[in-house]
Amino acid sequence: MGGCHSYPSAKKEDSKTLQSSDISSVKLGINNNNLEERPYLLQQNLSQQVARTDMVALSALPPGVDRAEWLASNTVAFFKQINLFSSALSEFCTPSTCPTACGPGDTVYVWTDDHGRKLKCSAPLYFDYAMSYIQELLTDEEVFPTKTGSVFPTGFVFLVQKVFLLFFRTLAHIYWSHYKETLALGLHPHLNTLFTHLTLFCQQHGLLDPEDTEPMQDLITALGQQS
Numbered sequence: 001m002g003g004c005h006s007y008p009s010a011k012k013e014d015s016k017t018l019q020s021s022d023i024s025s026v027k028l029g030i031n032n033n034n035l036e037e038r039p040y041l042l043q044q045n046l047s048q049q050v051a052r053t054d055m056v057a058l059s060a061l062p063p064g065v066d067r068a069e070w071l072a073s074n075t076v077a078f079f080k081q082i083n084l085f086s087s088a089l090s091e092f093c094t095p096s097t098c099p100t101a102c103g104p105g106d107t108v109y110v111w112t113d114d115h116g117r118k119l120k121c122s123a124p125l126y127f128d129y130a131m132s133y134i135q136e137l138l139t140d141e142e143v144f145p146t147k148t149g150s151v152f153p154t155g156f157v158f159l160v161q162k163v164f165l166l167f168f169r170t171l172a173h174i175y176w177s178h179y180k181e182t183l184a185l186g187l188h189p190h191l192n193t194l195f196t197h198l199t200l201f202c203q204q205h206g207l208l209d210p211e212d213t214e215p216m217q218d219l220i221t222a223l224g225q226q227s
């Protein structure tokens with residue numbers, strides 16, 4: 001697997017032999033050049049999910065649950081899953097394979113340190129910083145209180161937004177730079193499910209800006225059309 005064929009332009013009489021990926025790319029306005037660059041947009045890959053769960057219902061705030069509590073417990077759950085996922089691919093993400101933390105197109109993520117300095121770093125370093133930063137927040141009782149009746153700090157939602165942006169970038173880098181390895185390991189259905197859940201959760205709770213999700217918008221739209 002991996003990559004895509006560039007189909008010869010179909011003649012009228014054999015239009016029935018058009019692959020479903022062609023049809024879907026027409027629908028999405030994606031040409032074959034895009035598909036070559038982005039194999040995750042091929043129909044046979046898009047249709048792979050581990051569970052046919054109603055992700056919208058799964059993401060919605062359950063009645064009677066405090067919103068901050070709901071955001072906190074989901075942050076912890078997503079952190080575990082994304083951490084597990086990137087560890088499975090970590091041997092393929094090295095300073096030589098990924099000298100920058102890149103996403104689709106010419107997107108490059110730059111780490112900003114505590115003093116607001118921008119650091120150009122390799123993808124493994126960037127995502128190491130990201131995961132350590134999140135781990136630190138999650139274990140800080142002042143930010144993510146675990147005792148019942150504790151109050152969440154002011155600015156809690158702002159921090160959650162920051163964390164979800166880092167989750168989103170982690171998956172964007174995997175789709176963009178490590179999709180071949182993801183396919184080879186058979187992890188693509190898990191990646192689609194995780195990404196669908198993450199983006200729906202963020203949409204429902206207003207956690208990501210459209211400009212942040214823009215590089216992956218073609219995939220978000222395509223996955224939304226699957227169910």
Ligand SMILES: [Zn+2]
Nearest residue numbers: 093098123177
């Ligand atoms: Zn990488």
